[in-house]
Amino acid sequence: MSVKDKVIEIIAEQAVLETSDVSCDSTLAELGIDSLGLVESIFAIEEEFDISIPFNANEPDKSDFDISTVRSIIVGIETLIAEQKS
Amino acid sequence: MHRVVITGAGTVNALGHDVAATMEAMREGRCGIGSLDFKDVDRLSIQIGGQVHGFEAEGRYNRQQMSLYDRFTQFTLAAAKEAIGQSGLTFSGELAAKSGVILGTAGGGVNTWDQNYRLVYEEGKNRVHPFVVPKLMNNAAASHVSMEFNLKGPSFTVATACASSNHAMAQAFQMVRTGMAPVMISGGSESMLCFGGVKAWEGLRVMSKDACRPFSANRNGMVQGEGAGVFVFENFEHARARGADILCEVAGFAMSSDASDIVMPSKNGASRAMEGALVDARVNADQVGYINAHGTGTAANDKTECAAVADVFGPHADRLMISSTKSMHGHLIGGTGAVELLACIMALRDGVIAPTIGYEEPDPECALDVVPNEARDALVDVVLSNAFAFGGMNAVLALRKI
Numbered sequence: 001m002s003v004k005d006k007v008i009e010i011i012a013e014q015a016v017l018e019t020s021d022v023s024c025d026s027t028l029a030e031l032g033i034d035s036l037g038l039v040e041s042i043f044a045i046e047e048e049f050d051i052s053i054p055f056n057a058n059e060p061d062k063s064d065f066d067i068s069t070v071r072s073i074i075v076g077i078e079t080l081i082a083e084q085k086s
Numbered sequence: 087m088h089r090v091v092i093t094g095a096g097t098v099n100a101l102g103h104d105v106a107a108t109m110e111a112m113r114e115g116r117c118g119i120g121s122l123d124f125k126d127v128d129r130l131s132i133q134i135g136g137q138v139h140g141f142e143a144e145g146r147y148n149r150q151q152m153s154l155y156d157r158f159t160q161f162t163l164a165a166a167k168e169a170i171g172q173s174g175l176t177f178s179g180e181l182a183a184k185s186g187v188i189l190g191t192a193g194g195g196v197n198t199w200d201q202n203y204r205l206v207y208e209e210g211k212n213r214v215h216p217f218v219v220p221k222l223m224n225n226a227a228a229s230h231v232s233m234e235f236n237l238k239g240p241s242f243t244v245a246t247a248c249a250s251s252n253h254a255m256a257q258a259f260q261m262v263r264t265g266m267a268p269v270m271i272s273g274g275s276e277s278m279l280c281f282g283g284v285k286a287w288e289g290l291r292v293m294s295k296d297a298c299r300p301f302s303a304n305r306n307g308m309v310q311g312e313g314a315g316v317f318v319f320e321n322f323e324h325a326r327a328r329g330a331d332i333l334c335e336v337a338g339f340a341m342s343s344d345a346s347d348i349v350m351p352s353k354n355g356a357s358r359a360m361e362g363a364l365v366d367a368r369v370n371a372d373q374v375g376y377i378n379a380h381g382t383g384t385a386a387n388d389k390t391e392c393a394a395v396a397d398v399f400g401p402h403a404d405r406l407m408i409s410s411t412k413s414m415h416g417h418l419i420g421g422t423g424a425v426e427l428l429a430c431i432m433a434l435r436d437g438v439i440a441p442t443i444g445y446e447e448p449d450p451e452c453a454l455d456v457v458p459n460e461a462r463d464a465l466v467d468v469v470l471s472n473a474f475a476f477g478g479m480n481a482v483l484a485l486r487k488i
Binding site for chain 2: 055056059
């Protein structure tokens with residue numbers, strides 16, 4: 001399974017949606033994921049890919065990890081995998 | 087209804103091992119937060135905290151006591167000794183039979199859980215010390231205070247996360263006020279600065295890696311502390327009759343529950359607790375000169391708390407002072423309200439308002455007088471102490487100069 005498919009699966013599970021309902025352009029807010037849901041999703045992603053995501057809930061905008069859309073999250077994870085697994 | 091006063095105070099925290107040292111540090115705006123020092127700290131992403139240094143159980147407690155006292159109990163007993171010593175009370179006969187101890191803690195003997203899980207899971211041992219349970223139980227500290235000082239009245243422990251101490255002190259206040267007890271020992275303690283304790287908090291992603299900067303626009307989270315605060319709550323007539331030195335009056339309290347979210351704070355719940363405390367204390371909002379804020383340094387708490395203060399106090403919100411001493415001693419979780427009560431006593435008794443240190447950038451959402459970085463001399467007659475816990479459980483105390 002690709003990184004993209006796996007991330008969509010994790011986000012869909014958090015949002016209690018079908019994977020087909022989650023598009024790359026979706027924002028987490030549109031999917032009904034609140035701040036606690038976001039922290040849970042990040043945990044699930046870290047566990048799945050064995051990476052560490054720099055994310056502080058107090059300053060989500062300042063993080064290098066862009067959570068504005070599903071696509072930006074996937075790109076961020078691919079970057080972190082490349083950095084942390086190299 | 088009886089009036090209730092505080093006739094003794096004691097503490098151990100990152101700023102000092104007694105009240106005098108703690109208040110001196112608060113006056114000087116000193117920071118007690120630094121690098122954490124315990125086993126496996128290198129495996130944590132959060133490596134700072136308001137840790138108590140130089141407090142050795144050896145020499146302070148004997149071998150039998152040490153086998154029964156978790157660190158949160160050790161802190162509590164030291165603080166209780168100071169508080170009761172200052173009050174000049176000894177408990178015997180009728181006074182002992184009616185006086186009790188109510189303390190707050192969120193985690194109880196977290197170090198004992200941590201150490202013994204290590205032994206059985208990590209080291210594979212199949213046997214633990216016989217006193218693990220009496221050492222880690224949440225009421226251990228209250229029990230040892232009752233035994234040490236012969237307190238035989240109502241005694242128990244309250245756990246409401248970050249509001250534990252305030253809920254405990256509100257209960258103690260109520261018991262003295264209604265005449266149920268002439269004296270109650272109250273406050274709280276916490277000691278979860280160990281690998282498992284900090285690791286658990288890391289998971290929530292609300293901890294700062296560098297500093298606790300309440301109300302500052304660049305704040306980035308809370309920093310944990312540890313320690314204890316213990317007070318002697320006494321019937322005013324009882325205190326006056328024996329010529330006790332009175333530190334201040336406990337004038338009122340209120341509790342509220344947000345009934346909304348397990349971690350996100352609510353402006354309405356906070357407002358209702360502050361309003362309720364004013365009503366209970368029979369003081370007008372414009373009489374309040376200082377609020378010791380919950381002020382955790384998280385994005386969510388600080389803006390919600392400031393909005394609640396603005397709602398409750400209206401135009402007077404711009405005239406009162408509000409500071410968070412968590413910037414200095416860290417967040418003592420279940421013990422935090424007790425240590426923060428010292429800042430309230432200092433304001434009422436000494437006319438010194440403890441600062442919010444680490445303040446760097448104004449935040450339009452926290453546009454109150456947060457007493458940035460330097461303590462201030464000011465005469466205040468009534469103060470509030472806020473505690474708003476995870477789980478949405480709030481407790482606010484009102485104190486008055488005497």
